[in-house]
């Protein structure tokens with residue numbers, strides 16, 4: 001039976017900046033960008049990762065999309081990365097603590113190879129959207145890589161979940177639990193209620209949200225929130241639970257007519273409230 005998500009479940013593990021810390025103590029997250037016409041999803045995720053406290057966040061952009069990304073980024077950094085080999089070389093830097101891939105990434109051969117390179121690294125991962133769908137045709141091989149990796153969070157919506165786990169049906173909690181066991185990753189099955197399941201059998205149900213979150217790019221923000229928390233050292237299951245709650249709380253604080261860009265301000269208010277009155 002699932003626990004109901006609330007800050008008391010994960011507050012102890014939640015990253016708090018130390019008085020004498022510097023930005024590298026707060027982790028460095030990378031976010032893969034899609035091509036020149038598909039860059040927004042990565043930037044939404046990157047901004048969210050920075051907002052929840054990652055010390056540095058860099059968008060890794062195909063060279064052809066650098067100008068587009070550069071014209072939109074300020075605190076988030078930017079680096080051109082042409083192919084999987086270049087990405088693997090960047091990931092060799094042990095100061096990189098998490099990578100986020102999938103939002104508006106696309107399905108090119110290069111995008112697929114980049115995700116494969118991430119799966120061969122030791123850093124924590126959030127895989128969302130296209131980084132999930134691209135494995136629908138060869139899901140067993142994907143699960144085997146995820147199982148060896150051991151530090152990934154998958155964030156499918158129902159459509160993406162069905163592509164990866166077409167044989168699973170029944171109640172959402174049972175499906176998420178089964179998917180986590182099969183994939184060896186933490187599975188965050190998004191929806192009006194979001195289920196977070198770990199490969200070891202922990203399961204949490206999040207009811208703290210708002211239907212106003214059903215808007216383009218909202219899931220990209222969630223991927224960034226979870227990745228930003230993992231970049232700071234939070235374990236994948238705790239980060240997924242905390243991320244889903246914060247995302248829901250930010251949505252509630254924004255209220256009617258929110259669009260995904262608004263969640264940045266909502267997250268700031270959510271974090272301020274959490275730090276002002278921490279759960280007991």
Ligand SMILES: NC(=O)C1=CN([C@@H]2O[C@H](COP(=O)(O)OP(=O)(O)OC[C@H]3O[C@@H](n4cnc5c(N)ncnc54)[C@H](O)[C@@H]3O)[C@@H](O)[C@H]2O)[C@@H](O)CC1
Pocket residue numbers: 038039040041042102103104105106129130133157158159160190191216217218219220
């Ligand atoms: N600003 C941006 O750059 C944005 C980029 N996005 C990117 O656009 C690409 C397509 O993403 P989509 O999710 O639209 O498309 P997908 O084609 O991957 O999935 C949508 C399909 O799944 C079905 N579906 C079933 N249950 C669903 C559920 N609970 N929630 C959503 N869909 C459900 C829908 O009916 C639809 O046919 C991805 O790369 C995504 O990251 C989107 O995230 C929107 C914002």
Ligand SMILES: Nc1ncnc2c1ncn2[C@@H]1O[C@H](COP(=O)(O)OP(=O)(O)O)[C@@H](O)[C@H]1O
Pocket residue numbers: 129157190191192193194209210211212213214215216217218219220221222247
């Ligand atoms: N009716 C709803 N009530 C609460 N939250 C919702 C509802 N519909 C969607 N959400 C949340 O909004 C986000 C949508 O993510 P996703 O479908 O990946 O969108 P996108 O691909 O556009 O970013 C998820 O976090 C999901 O849980």
